[in-house]
Amino acid sequence: MNDSELIALIKKGDTEKPIKLLYNEFPKIKANIVSSGGDETIARQIFHDSLILLVEKVKKRDFELTSKITTFLYGINRFLWKNELRKRQKSIELEWKDTLIISADDIDYSEEKEIRIKALEKILDQVSEKCRAIFELFYFKKQSMQMIAEQLSYNTVNSAKTQKYKCMEKAIQLAEGINLEY
Numbered sequence: 001m002n003d004s005e006l007i008a009l010i011k012k013g014d015t016e017k018p019i020k021l022l023y024n025e026f027p028k029i030k031a032n033i034v035s036s037g038g039d040e041t042i043a044r045q046i047f048h049d050s051l052i053l054l055v056e057k058v059k060k061r062d063f064e065l066t067s068k069i070t071t072f073l074y075g076i077n078r079f080l081w082k083n084e085l086r087k088r089q090k091s092i093e094l095e096w097k098d099t100l101i102i103s104a105d106d107i108d109y110s111e112e113k114e115i116r117i118k119a120l121e122k123i124l125d126q127v128s129e130k131c132r133a134i135f136e137l138f139y140f141k142k143q144s145m146q147m148i149a150e151q152l153s154y155n156t157v158n159s160a161k162t163q164k165y166k167c168m169e170k171a172i173q174l175a176e177g178i179n180l181e182y
Helices: 004-010 016-035 040-059 071-089 092-106 111-126 127-140 147-149 159-174
Strands: none
Touching: 004 016, 004 040, 004 071, 016 040, 016 071, 040 071, 071 092, 111 159, 127 147, 147 159
């Protein structure tokens, strides 16, 4: 399920599935909080608060997502955790260390990366459903061409490889037409 589908469900008031999907991000967020002086209880509390805030923000009529929804969730968690650290009167040095850990290692966010992700999403929106399925199985789910051939009902592995090659050629052709501005 992509970000726009998650947002559409939340706006309709159907938050169960989006929250379940977003809950997959909890281990990363917990690791950040625990590594900077928190514990699992406070991590869970902050994560739940951030999910509530995310839902409230998304439900606003003028809400517009300018990054991935998970990046938005990380930002809310980071903000809430920094506030909690301030309440606990932790040192500024610890807050700075926490900021570096979250932004560099776990979020791994950069404007350049966000632009590339949006370009990739644009390309994936333009290729056929069959190509999207091949790319998802091969690149994201790391399945072998043998498994892909079986799942997508190709007669042979070579047929699946040929189709993947054609899909890649189409994606490259589409990528050449996208202007990446930094």
